[in-house]
Amino acid sequence: MTDHKNNSSSIGHPGLGNLTRRDAMFAGAAAFAAGSLGLAVSARAAAPAAKPTGQAILGFSQEVTVLHPLMTSNEVDQGVWWNLFSPLWLIDARGNFVPVLAKSVPTLENGGISADGLSWRVELRNDVKWHDGKPLTAEDVRYSIGLMKNPAFRARNRTAFDMIASVAVEGTHVITWKLKEPYAPLTSTLSWTFIVPSHVLSQDPDPNSPKFAAAPVGTGPYRFVSRKTGDYVMLEANPGYFGTVPVVNRLIFKYVPDLNAMYTQFKTGEIDFVGLAGIPANFYKEASALRGRRVYPAARSAVENLTLNLAHPALADKAVRKALNMAIDRQSICDIVYYGLPKPANSFLVPGHWAYNASLPKSEYDPKKAAAMLDQLGWVKGADGIRVKNGVRLSFTNSTVTGNQLREQTQQLIADDFKKIGVEMLIKNMVAAVLWADFWRNSEFDSLMTAPTYTIASDPDVTHRFGSGAIPKETKSGSNVSLYKNAGVDTLLARGRQEYNLAKRKEIYAKVQELIMDDLPFLPLFNLVEVEGTKAGLDGYAGNVNALSNAWNAASWRWTA
Amino acid sequence: MSRYLLSRLLQALLLLWLVSMIAFAILHLAPGGPLSQFLATGTLGPEDIERLMAQYGLNRPLPLQYLDWAGNLLSGDWGRSYRDDLPVLTKIGMHVGPTLELMISSTLLAMLIGGMIGILGAVRRYSFFDHLATIGAMVALSIPTFWFGLAVIYVFSVNLGWLPAGGRETIGDGSVLDRMQHLMLPCIVLALVSTAVWSRYMRSSMLDVINQDYIRTARSKGVAPVRILIHHALRNALLPMITITGLHVSTLLSGALVTETVFTWPGMGRLFLDSVGNRDYPVVMGMLMFTACMVLLGSLLADLLYSVADPRIKVGVQ
Secondary structure, three states, X not given: OOOHHHHHHHOOOOOOOOOOOOOHHHHHHHHHHHHHOOOOOOOOOOOOOOOOEEEEEEEEOOOOOOOOOOEOOOHHHHHHHHHHOOXXXXXXXXXXXXXXXXXXXXXXXXXXXXXXXXXXXXXXOOOOEOOOOOEOOHHHHHXXXXXXXXXXXXXXXXXXXXXXXXXEEEEOOEEEXXXXXXXOOHHHHHHOOEOOOHHHHOOOOOOOOHHXXXXXXXXXXXXXXXXXXXXXXXXXXXXXOOOOOXXXXXEEEEEOOOHXXXXXXXXXXXXXXXXXXXXXXXXXXXXXXXOOEEEEEEEEEEEEEEXXXXXXXXXXXXXXXXXXXXXXXXXXXXXXXXXXXXXXXXXXXXXXXXXXOOOOXXXXXXXXXXXXXXXXXXXXXXXXXXXXXXXXXOEEEEEOEOOOHHHHHHHXXXXXXXXXXXXXXXXXXXXXXXXXXXXXXXXXXXEEEEOOOOOEOOEOOOHHHHOOOOOHHHHOOOOOOOOOOOHHHHHHHHHHHHOOOHHHHHHHHHHHHHHHHHHOOEEEXXXXXXXXXXXXXXXXXXXXXXXXXXOOOHHHOEEOO | OHHHHHHHHHXXXXXXXXXXXXXXXXXXXXXXXXXXXXXXXXOOOHHHHHHHHHHHOOOOXXXXXXXXXXXXXXXXXXXXXXXXXXXXXXXXXXXXXXXXXXXXXXXHHHHHHHHHHHHHHHHXXXXXXXXXXXXXXXXXXXXXXXXXXXXXXXXXXXXXXXXXXOOOOOOOOOOHHHHHHHHHHHHHHHHHHHHHHHHHHHHHHHXXXXXXXXXXHHHHOOOOHHHHHHHHHHHHHHHHHHHHHHHHHHHHHHOOHHHHHHOOOOOHHHHHHHHHHOOOHHHHHHHHHHHHHHHHHHHHHHHHHHHHHOOOOOXXXX
């Protein structure tokens, strides 16, 4: 069992290298995260834990899809993976990297990463066993990385793995790899890469191994028991877990497709935890007053926003975008539609993210100034009250996924805000399968209302969102659907990807935020908050914006009443 | 008889082929695809979607995709879900049980209550009871299932705490009593509308029969009213009901979209709704073929039952 002190001396990551090894906050955070995952500290020396008992039913409005942790997935899947599998390291709620399967997180300082940033060396714990009793070895890590690069495997996202030139097993528990060029976001990517068993998967000629996906074998605190499609996935405590064995014997990930039904079942006690997509905001007050229940406004890493298409003749003008940004009454949206839960946003990163630029100006609401700006730009109101300039009407459509009532109300409020300054925003909503297809990919929209998480695995590298080479309409890759191009941003992003020092990376991304928020390829609305809840007797819940699901540490939950 | 069955079988195969072609075309021509939903999570880019499309073979010409799908289906391979990689038949198998449990219980309840109301309404035509039954049926048909579901949950689960608010069983219990408790509310909600429908069918069918000459003759011969009702009227009134029941078989298996969603019932209706929403082509096609087979089987069964209920009708005789 890894000692906390050993952990703290080796924790760090390419971006966190300037923290001292004895940094108290860091150690505390690491202990919190390690404890949360059941990687505790002196479990081996402690008295044998009592036999796990009881169960916890976790409700989600999305169904678990694949149980193979390297395939395409949704947020709920990751919640299951955190309990079935283990990554090399994780990112805790404060943004710190904490070793899980690895003995330490490689950095320039601890020698895990070579001075040129190209060679990485990871030493694994030697006390980890798969659920079938076989020991975890470096070969499993090599196999997992190889699988992500295998063209026949339906991998989720290969961007970071394409940067790995070669992988070598240097001993039973030591693995090394070489990168094509320094790539700092790899540490974050690996925090969401759950290691799969080579001895099981290599037996299957099909790299996608449906057999494994149906009955996975992991190293996590829980092992797979059964699945009823359309209903639930059941896990049970793994007595051979290398960390602290969970106290709750069974975890059940239950699918409750309707949010109202999920909240009702939370009220009646049929589910013990309400996870994604949470308790509807309109029930927040009522839920807070329920006896025997606790509710948590859980911050997500997503930013609700209006994504603009910069090819639109009116929206192409930065000054118009600034006027629009100023015309939105964000506070009213937060208060009226979302019952005061979220806070207005002013960046693509959320406050609390280690790279968030706290000195960015707050989004200002001043419709008079916005109108004056448009007047100054020569946008003159026509007979219908909508501004026109050079034959172009200041009118555009806004689209979101149909059925999201709160978003539809927000659209109405914003359309009303814009109307006050002589701008027309027409609502044109569609089903998800249509919106997230060519309409999004080929930038066929004028503007969208969505809530993307701009980071991948919490790394602030947003090349895929704002890089000029990441416009899917032009390059068939990336997610820069606003068609945003800024050479200065491109240069900074390229530097940020190769910079392993946290302080320097932080500076780079602070500047990136300044530039992007000055250009406004999207208009930030608010930082997403979802209301989650547990029964009062269920302890251990810990929100983490660096995980997709707050079931990430369910292994350390326990019943106290 | 065997010639009749063979001809019905050939007709069924032709119909299934047509249904499969039309469904396949409509499904694939609808905007969006099975992978586009993953773009919303931000963990996949369009390049990943392109790669996955190629891996699934979704970028090939549609006729080729259809031929592959049909060929696999004929060899017994119904494909795998794009969502969870499980075989389509396994998914259908897991959902059909809960649906049958819910639909059969609610249909039986509705047939029993609706049948009795219909018979009484016909026998006592224009009585207070008949008017009450007519108004009741109109009200039951007008109540939105979604609202009624939420209302019974609010009363019996939230306020009184008598019955569970959703699910098919308490996970970890699953005893018969527990399953019955979970079944009760969705069964009542579904039965409400069906009871109204069955009562109206039964009433009009009975009215047709009780005005026939042979009923009048039986009455004039002094046969006891109950005997006339059960032995003479009801048996003949049930004939059209057999057709309706036969056509109802497919409904029994396709589930109830709204009720299954409100009550978190893991049945076919919800599977279909989720699969269409996620453009899970293999599952949607599998379910459509399964339902089409059941429709054809149901109508064949109804025809065969006709000859059992009414000896004058001989199946296959022109």
